[in-house]
Amino acid sequence: MEHSLRARVRDGEPDAFRRLFDDHATAVHRHALRLTGNWATAEDVVSLTFLEAWRLRERVLPDGDDHLHPWLLGIATNVLRNTARAARRHRNALARLPVGDAVPDFADEVAQRMVDSEELAAARRALAGLRRLEREVVTLCVWEGLDSTTVANALGVPVGTVRSRLSRARKRLRKLTEAELRRKPPRAVVRPPEPRPLVVGPCAAGSGRGVTEERNP
Amino acid sequence: MSAFPRKGDEAGECEELAVLLPTPHVPGLAPDRHRELREGIVREIGRQLAVEETPCARHRPRWRRLTTVVVPIVVVVTTAVVAVLVRTAGQDTSPHAVSVSDEPSAVHLLDQAAAAQAGRPPVTVRPDQYVYVRHLGDGQVLGFGLRGFGQREDWYAARAETSGVIRVTPVTRGEAPRSRYEPTSQSMTGTNDAPPPWPLTRLGSLPTDPDLLLSKLYEDTGGQGPSRDEAVFELINEVIDTTTLEPNLNAALLRAAGRLPGTTVKEDVRDGAGRHGVGLTFRFPPSSPTTWVFDPHTLTYLGTTESALLEVAVVDEKLRVPDRSTPGPSPGETSML
Known part of the structure; x- marks a missing residue:
């Protein structure tokens, strides 16, 4: 078929x-x-x-x-x-x-379009600790379940390159996790030492000068 | 249970990665939306098939038909504007380059726009800084979920491995343009993981000879675009904003753009914010050609007909907005006041 x-x-x-x-x-x-x-x-x-x-x-x-x-x-x-x-x-x-959703008001539309999930936020913070090319192979291999040969074909790069990016990503994530564990009691979620602003919801008027880490009510 | 079984070490590596980076659950596309998008894509395919099968569509591209009508009017206009306002130095365009383009007036306009840029002092970017870029225009073109009309601000980290930040703010179309739209409760901020195509701290080391630069552009984009020329245009179109920090490079880029085939001049167009200017239409993308807009007096690049470039500056932190006194080019800023 x-x-x-x-x-x-x-x-x-x-x-x-x-x-x-x-x-x-x-x-x-x-x-x-x-x-x-x-x-x-x-x-x-x-x-x-x-x-x-x-x-x-x-x-x-x-x-x-x-x-x-x-x-x-x-x-x-x-x-x-x-x-x-x-x-x-x-x-x-x-x-x-x-x-998509025929919501006339921009704010409502945006609010509905944001994914509000702590699990996803944590995963994206961890991803932020990786380089872009590492992030690409890790998400395809680990989250999508593709093997390195398949990822290599999909991205048009040699298999060795995919494997070395995976290996670097693993070392980097392990280091970030260990650094985190030294500072805090064990947690299930990996957090890099310097989290970056994630996609956030509408920021309140006047708060535009600071980094908004969470969606405002 | 994967359809793509792994073996040996790789399996071990992936197992550890799966623990370090658990797969987050996300909601799926709603069935109705899935159907809507699917049928939209299938309709689009039908539309494109119909265009491909129309015999005359292939024989005479639209830009060529336009050329015949627009050029005679436009040559007069641009030549007059250019002759009065811009110095004629820096006409180092080789005869080879001119012969590549189908449209001498476009080459001339870009050459004069380049001459207006060349020689201006560069703005250096330290590795710990951010480049701030502000656009106003059509929400769909500006992206990031913006619909309708709005402002998009980008903070690109000079360090390529650091994420940038995007903030979009919806703006009422038609009201008198302001110098800046402050973020409101409807603004949205998020990360941008894609670094700019050229490292911001090393713009000064790129070739300022248009021919050398064009060779580099073809080399860097090999095999990427729908066609070689379109891939080069896409890259030029992406770096044209931030390279204003390095005027000699920006000038070379404008001249390199003049080497692309089939570029035509349009006498009077408006940029994404409604500012009048001289237009320059490229053939790309063929389904909806991009038009750059230049200030009719200074020949400063103002943006495109869909998205106006309002500000490019260097700032120390993300989400920091440059002061009025910030050195560096702010294309069209004064005309927005």
């Missing part, structure tokens, strides 16, 4: 993209949401990933035996690396896509 879907995606059949979306949009969305913490951005990343997949469809090998899931996550990684660039590239298409 996957084989014929690959061939149909490569041929640009709209129905094949409908199926591709049904099979993989959830995974792409979840990945984007974990990395951005922002509903609106995550939805844009989903749309842009499938628009880029359409543009790059001829790069899918008709007879490949691997799945399209890593290919799409590779595209999503590139989109996440530079969402603004991808959005400019597909500006008209994005503008024609149906807008």
Whole structure:
């Protein structure tokens, strides 16, 4: 089944993209949401990933035996690396896509679009302790369950590079965790020593000069 | 249970990583939204297939049709503006470069805009500082969940491994533009993990010869874009704002942009904030070409027709806004007052 879907995606059949979306949009969305913490951005990343997949469809090998899931996550990684660039590239298409929740007020809309989860906030603080390239391979390997060869193919880098980034990430995370443990009683959540501002909700008027770490009520 | 089983050491490494970095649970796309987006994408594919299958769409690109009409008017206008207001030094564009472009008036405009930049003092950025960039314009183009019209402020960390910060503020379109929109309860702040494409502390070490710079641009973007030229344009379009800190590099970048094929001049356009200027339309992206806007008097780069560049400055901390007295270029700032 996957084989014929690959061939149909490569041929640009709209129905094949409908199926591709049904099979993989959830995974792409979840990945984007974990990395951005922002509903609106995550939805844009989903749309842009499938628009880029359409543009790059001829790069899918008709007879490949691997799945399209890593290919799409590779595209999503590139989109996440530079969402603004991808959005400019597909500006008209994005503008024609149906807008999400029809909430007229901007503040309400934004509030509904933020993911308010301590678990996600903690994970993103830990990710902030890694370099961008390490972060990319770690999230694909650990959160999405891809092996290093698959990640290497998806990102177009040698397998050795993926393995060394994983190894560096592990050392860095371990060091951050140990430093944290020395300062505080054991916790389940990894926190780097200098947390950065995360995606936060609307900041109250007048508080704009300070870093807002949490969403204001 | 993964579809992609691992073996040996790698499995051990991943197990440890999974403990160090537990997978956070996030809500999924709602079924209705999933369907909406899916059908939107499928419609878009149908639309693009229809365009690809229209025979005349391939034969005569839109920019070429525009050229025929717009150029005769525009050459007169830009030449007049340029001759009066800008010194003519620095015309080092090689004959090779001019022959690459399909549009001499565009090359001329960019060359004069470059000459206006070249020789101005650079603003240096220390590794512990941030570069502040402020835009006003169409929310969809500015991104970060902004819809409608608004202001976007970016703090790019000079240290590439440090995250930057973005703040968006919705603004009422149509009211008299202000020099700055203060954050309100509707503002939103978040991190930006993508560093600017060129290290901010090393802008001064990049080539200021347009041909050398263009070679570097092609080399850096090899295999990235929909086409070689479009990939180069995308990169130029991304670094044009922050390179105003390094005017000689910015000048070389403007001249390099003049080497891209099919660029045309538009007599009178408005930038994303509504300021009038001379427009320069690139062929990219083909579905919706980008138009840069230049101040008609000083030929300062004002931004694009969708997003106006209002300020570029160096600040010591993220979320700090530059003082009026801050040295460094603030394109178009005075005309916003």
